[in-house]
Amino acid sequence: MTAHDSPHDYDVLVIGSGFGGSVAALRLTEKGYDVGVLEAGRRFADHEFAATSWDSKRYLFVPALRMFGIQRFHLLRDVLVVSGAGVGGGSLVYGNTLYQPGRSFYDDPHWRDLTDWEAELAPWYDQARRMLGVTTYDRVTPADRVMQAVAEDLGVRDGWRPTDVGVVLGPEPGTPVGDPFFGGVGPERHTCRHCGECMTGCRHNAKNTLVKNYLHLAERAGAVVHPLTTVTAVRPLPGGGYAVETHRTDRRRARRTFTAGHVVLAASSLGTQQLLHAQRDAGRLPRLSPRLGELSRTNSEAGLAVRARGDDVDYTEGVAITSSIHLDERTHVEPCRYGRGSNTMGLAMATMTDPEPGRSRLGVMLRAMWRGRRDLRRLHDPRGWSEQTIGLLVMQTDDNSLTTYTRRRRLGRGRVMTTRQGIGEPNPTHLPEANLVGRQVAERMGGIPGAGWNEAFDVPITAHFLGGCPIGLTRETGVVDLYHRVHGYDGLHVMDGSVVAANLGVNPSLTITAMAERAASLWPNKGDPDPRPASGYVRLPAVAPRAPVVPPTAPAALRLPLYVVDATD
Template identity: 40%
Template sequence: MNYKKSIMTQYDYVIIGSGFGGSVSALRLSEKGYKVLVIEKGKWFKSEDFPKTNWELKKWLWEPKFRLRGFFKMTFLNHVTVLSGVGVGGGSLTYANTLPIPKQNFFTTGSWATLNNWEEKLKPYYQTAYKMLGAAKNPKLHATDLTIQQIAKDIGKEGHFEATKVAVYFGEAGRKVEDPYFNGKGPNRTGCTHCGACMTGCRYNAKNTLDKNYLFLAQQLGAEILAEKEVFNVSFLISEDGSDGYKIEFKSSIGKKQLESVTAKGVIFSGGVVGTVPLLLKLKENSLPNLSDYVGKNIRTNNESLIVVTSTVKNPKDYSKGLAIGSILHSDENSHLEPVRYGEGSSFFRLLTMPLVYHKYSLFRLLGIFGLVLKKPVILLKTIFANNYAKRSTVLLFMQTLDSTLRIKLGKITKMKTEQEDGPKPKAFIPEALNFGKIFGKKVKGIPYANITDVLLGTPTTAHILGGAVMGENTSNGVIDKHCKVFGYKNMLVCDGSMISANPGVNPSLSITAIAEYAMDKIPNKES
């Protein structure tokens, strides 16, 4: 008997992570007849499980060793602070719903540039992603959006301002309806109330998170989802290229660390950059040595800046109303500005910010803050002790397509560390962003603030870390091929933000979804 041919596996595919890439993979593989298991380290969340504000840290933050079992994670690296999502549905639980298609530069740069005519090749998959995520144009601008629109007019860019396309069911505010997207196969939905709390979890069943589309439909086709489990090892069963299948070992991510394992013909890594990349680096040192030396390289941050401005006028407008991101200003061919909001009461971030002063050296930044205390003491005090902080505050998200990269390595003290790779290292201080912060500040009598780590260490904060398992022609310049298949191993793919191989310069969720759709389309139906 040929033992290799007789080996049986429990699943056809195990998917590690349930974000945009993992959810797409779960549905499309299930449709093709494969037996699928999704392993997610975070929890299942229903609408009523989400916190009312981000002060409910146990429901909002993910840091299980401190008994914080929410869905929002902050990862502090030496070059950047990373914001990400954890839970069944991954980043969709906490992202701002925004679904822009990147400009041409994204498709023609980076390690994937010569592998395909990506802009043309991905067009139908972007449309599929729009349909599956229930994309719709924001029908109503609110106070923050209107302020940005006025700024666009002031600088002669009014034609470059627009409402965002978002993954939200609008309908009639607060009214429940039967599934409006999948001919009754999906869950009931409720019309958006424009409460602004998208990023602390939609409590009104209006946000089109992945558990309401891709994952919901995949389960109907037999896909299994195992929550609160973290994969720590993947090894081949017999053949070194994995052609006979893999053993996937995991443990509880909450509570007792009971060890478990399953076997599968194929594996898809979909845990996001902060999940997939350190896992691949660990596996390369141990059970999967054929992985490319390129693992961890070409990490991008979308070159973004997050600036908070709090209004100090006596009777301010309510900047918490609307969508998390309801509009976007394309300030030039490489740059984009989006006003971001949190719902009423979500003022936890005021503890993590301090006035933003631009200078190369931290000592002079601190001296600059001291200068602000002398020059604008009243505004500073009003900002610090402002009532209704979320209603008064706007986060300005500034992003650029200008490229620079880092490398992630395993740390000896911390789980990961970063090194500068190509181009200038990511900066917390982008002059154009700070300029917009000052312009916005003048309109609302506020001062630009930034994350404490941005100001003290000069390191930026990003919600869009990308790369680390990028596409390439071979192992000398990539980890995966143009179909997201891992070099050196059979039936192994990467489908998450790690596969993004150039700087999109805009929110990447739609692109991750579209590329995952493309990759799954290349996998044949299961033979009966």
Template identity: 45%
Template sequence: MSGSSNDPAPRLSADPHDTADVIVVGSGFGGAVAALRLAEQGRSVLVLEQGRRHTPQDLLAARSDPRKYLWMPELGLRGFFWQRVLRHVGIIGGAGVGGGSIVWAGVLLEPKDGFFTDPAWPEVADGWRAQLTEHYRTAARMLGRETTRFVGEMDRHLETTAEKMGAGQTYGPTPMAIWFGAPGEEGVTVPDPFFGGEGPDRTGCRLCGACLIGCPYGSKNTLDLNYLWLAERRGVRIRPDTRVETVAAMPEGGYEVHTAGGEVLRAAEVVLAAGVLGTVEVLFRSREQGLLSHVSPRLGHGVRTNSEAITAVLADDPDADLTRGPTISSEFYPDEATHVTQNRYVGGWNMRLQLGPLVDGDVPARRRRAALAELGRHPFRQLRLMTARNFIERLSVFTVMQNVENEIRLVMDRSPVTPWRRVLRSRTGGGAPAPSYLPQANEVARRFAESVGGRPLNLLLESVGGKSITAHVLGGAAMGADASAGVIDTDHQVFGHPGLYLVDGSSIPANVGVNPSLTITAMAERFAARYRARRTSSPDHASSIGAQ
């Protein structure tokens, strides 16, 4: 751990390329936007990314080798998919240049009005919907939003499910960050279709259903093919394999960034964009060591899981194949606050070990007992599930999200496994706890199972573990009117630390209720526009590619 008595003395990097006007920590949606837009404004930018720069060959190899898929550096595994299980929540994400976009399904949805009017937001002129409208448009252009025209068997069953739940009118195709190409051109490579030839060649989606395990074909619009690609061509330097431990405010102004390798890098300004767990942990460590002494006591509060639950259905037909298409291609709203997408899970080799019987109940202890009783009554049914032939081809997974108020809290405390280390741990928050059970999610699984002919399933971490499982963790260092209400102001600047910014999902104070990547990107675009306006007399965006 940084700062322990056994650590070697930090060394100031002697490489002149390791200094910059701005250091960006993380290369996901927030960091990628910040890197490009600040470089366009004439700032020298250095991006630090803890993961590797993955090649298409790496992504292909990961499909058959879990050692190249999993990110567990403490075990020597330096892939790109990670899962972190805390007491109240299980969180999944991506590591590498491009951050979560590597394991992203590519969904680009704008939230409903309830998100923008949530009382957790600090007030801004005209309201948050108006503040973000132009930035949603820019984000959609930059990420190449295109509504999928593909309709497969899984989509038809989801439409039937929506109709059975009285929500057929809300069913539709999903807007995606995927290059599909012209009809009949699956797998055909064309010159850059997005940035006037300045971007890379792109290949039409092969409809392989494997978006979540990385796209090696150049079809999914991952950040290395847009924001980061363009940023590097404007002088941004990206250093992979560089984990940041702490950030220190300097008495003379500016900041030092301390890496796990013992280096110290300096910059006038720092943008933290390491995702919720990364950003919150860096801020906790820095505050505990007296390096960022003014960070708000609200740090770690208001962590959101997007009020998410995951269910699944395994088709009874052993020869069924529902995998053709992008991972996600259709959606519906069973009620005003709840959103559903289906998922093809090609490459999800471990899902057969994570699923079990569908069990209802909003009291975790009772639900756990009911799930264990069901497993005890039917052990061979569970064994058949775990050993099912053509499991992935028969599997449909559902992500159910809500824009409702609930939360957990993150704290730094002794590790239960290695008590000499301090690590992030979860606690219940001050309000309603993040749910491990959504009745709407179980109903989706039941209705879909009726349509396809199959068995509805829960994640065992939810039913037995009582944990909220999410790929869309938010908050923990959210915006507020002042330091008593949040960690950052409405310009994304950390209260008490001028020039230190936070631009990722941890800034968002409410559950988005849909996949949040477009919202994180739009908020990062707004940050960059506000940054420009403070530094210049004109907020003109004409020099920003993709902006209008």
């Protein structure tokens, strides 16, 4: 027996420390559980983030090359996935943009008949917004002025708006402001410097990463985070609970097995799917739903960039994303930026092209590069790229998807996860709306429209890989039930982007947080009867935690947690 009167190391092990994992860590600790968090990436103090993206060891996450930074890339057959790493997960590298999706998200046919998702999630969106410190960006930057003009040009003037961001804003940049959110139990903070460095890691204590809110509070309450801990196996124990096998991310021979009564998978959609596929292939979790891997979404995204021809511009002012345009009900465009000197993305630039029937995209792109050869040096030169470039992220709500599955490795032993086209429309490799906006931005800023080299090979890029663990009432219809419990395995749960059923058309972090808040709210306090039925679904009231971390003396508008959901049939 351990000190917490359990046969296991922890009551709950959370795999991953991103938006879902951090919510689980805090809320279950508040409910009296002994919680351990296993994170493959390292822990960063603010000053340890890369000063620019050229510092590859602090910026990129490639353990095989001894790089333990915050940005990872993973190429699947049909998509290039960009995601985060480190204690705090994707919050370390994301663009701090926290939008709530529109009606089409709740009405998606793949989950709309299960419950009234808009009503169920409403209070948890509210709680997530307050926990993440969401505010509306309060400046108009040079890039925003370009986007305002483009919105006017395209006849959607009213579609432009400043973004909702998770950043400490204030009239004096870089000013200490104490703990502005949690009544003194949160960390001291500083106001934003508007330097554009959000996506290489905020070194100025202004970005509301998870280590400034959920994780900070969870550790204060007793949760234990294990950084540089890569999970390799999850297997049920004969007497109940699970053994989680790991190795040190930076020393593969250093192995450790943790045990827990419950395991929460929150390793991102990519990581959770890879882990579950591997466990089923190895026979450790053979009863997983046959729907594992279905409805994997890319948020129907395209990424491009426009580079000015002149040197007398600076588009780095602001946070990573300061405004956006809704072109229509299904298409959303955001200008993105990096801070000065973070120019490595410029190496990935290629000439923007449209597909031509009967011709390969690579051939089309090479011919376009030859025709525009006078601009090639400017387009590909990384020097000054961040100052002279407006990146564009285009997202859509269309019902397209991929399905992940595993195949034998072509080289070496074992199996590897890959993709095929899935349910709904084929996942797009080209968005005409993206090129339309790119060319209009180029006209307004006197620039050169570019895309990534990935488009030459019909492989889209996404920073928002979602889905793959559909929610359903039974094992035949979903990987998890409506309480986020894995069908067929008591004590196994999923709380991350893999349960997001639909393309949102907006950045998904707020939605992942809200869905995890809802799922965690329904857990009982430790030792109490579980109100959740063993099968089926009943909408239940939230279970208030026995020991909330935020004091009742916190400002009324920020007092947490919020438990006001009424029970309904």
